[in-house]
Amino acid sequence: MPEMHRISRFGLVNAYLVAEEDGLTVIDTMLPRSAGKVIAAAGARGAPIVRIVLTHAHGDHVGSLDELKGRLPDAEVIISARDARLLAKDMSLDPGEPRDKLRGSYPGTETLPDRTVEPGERIGSLEVVASPGHTPGHVALLDTRDRSLYCGDAYTTLGGVATPAKVNPLFPLVYMATWHRPTALDSARALRALEPARLAAGHGKVVESPAAAMDAAIARAA
Numbered sequence: 001m002p003e004m005h006r007i008s009r010f011g012l013v014n015a016y017l018v019a020e021e022d023g024l025t026v027i028d029t030m031l032p033r034s035a036g037k038v039i040a041a042a043g044a045r046g047a048p049i050v051r052i053v054l055t056h057a058h059g060d061h062v063g064s065l066d067e068l069k070g071r072l073p074d075a076e077v078i079i080s081a082r083d084a085r086l087l088a089k090d091m092s093l094d095p096g097e098p099r100d101k102l103r104g105s106y107p108g109t110e111t112l113p114d115r116t117v118e119p120g121e122r123i124g125s126l127e128v129v130a131s132p133g134h135t136p137g138h139v140a141l142l143d144t145r146d147r148s149l150y151c152g153d154a155y156t157t158l159g160g161v162a163t164p165a166k167v168n169p170l171f172p173l174v175y176m177a178t179w180h181r182p183t184a185l186d187s188a189r190a191l192r193a194l195e196p197a198r199l200a201a202g203h204g205k206v207v208e209s210p211a212a213a214m215d216a217a218i219a220r221a222a
């Protein structure tokens with residue numbers, strides 16, 4: 001099984017290191033002032049960070065991007081083309097998108113992405129999977145080697161497996177920051193259909209064999 005390493009701040013917000021043959025991929029960057037923790041975790045694995053992938057443009061996922069890129073100027077920064085606009089603080093909606101309010105914090109970054117991706121593309125071993133709803137261009141990342149699903153905020157596991165389409169009283173923040181809840185529910189179903197072997201969310205612990213818990217979360221939100 002490929003190596004997965006979860007890095008957490010205060011047990012609330014996660015980043016992940018995914019081992020590839022050419023080095024490590026960082027998924028999300030947590031809150032500001034987290035770069036040292038990410039770099040230390042990579043150092044402990046003895047491998048360089050070669051790329052930084054963002055699941056979406058919210059502040060608790062992009063918060064240390066500038067600091068990380070400053071310390072790792074050669075790391076390739078990757079985000080979906082749609083959420084790259086939010087990273088640049090362009091808050092406009094596309095004509096075909098639901099007219100709902102963009103919720104949550106979009107602080108933007110000084111760092112520009114080196115590469116933008118569309119669903120279906122590959123980033124090393126990771127397949128980019130469309131999962132809009134929490135944000136318009138939210139993506140999940142499926143490790144094609146072992147079906148680990150890095151789902152960003154398309155599910156949360158803190159306070160139990162939940163979708164952002166219905167409030168989880170034990171951890172309501174991601175629901176409150178969700179743009180369009182019906183779309184988020186559609187995405188939750190699409191991710192469940194991928195039959196992930198484990199669910200690695202932006203908030204909460206990694207959940208092994210998550211199918212039943214994902215089904216229950218979808219049923220609660222439907």
Ligand SMILES: [Zn+2]
Nearest residue numbers: 058134153177
């Ligand atoms: Zn978010």
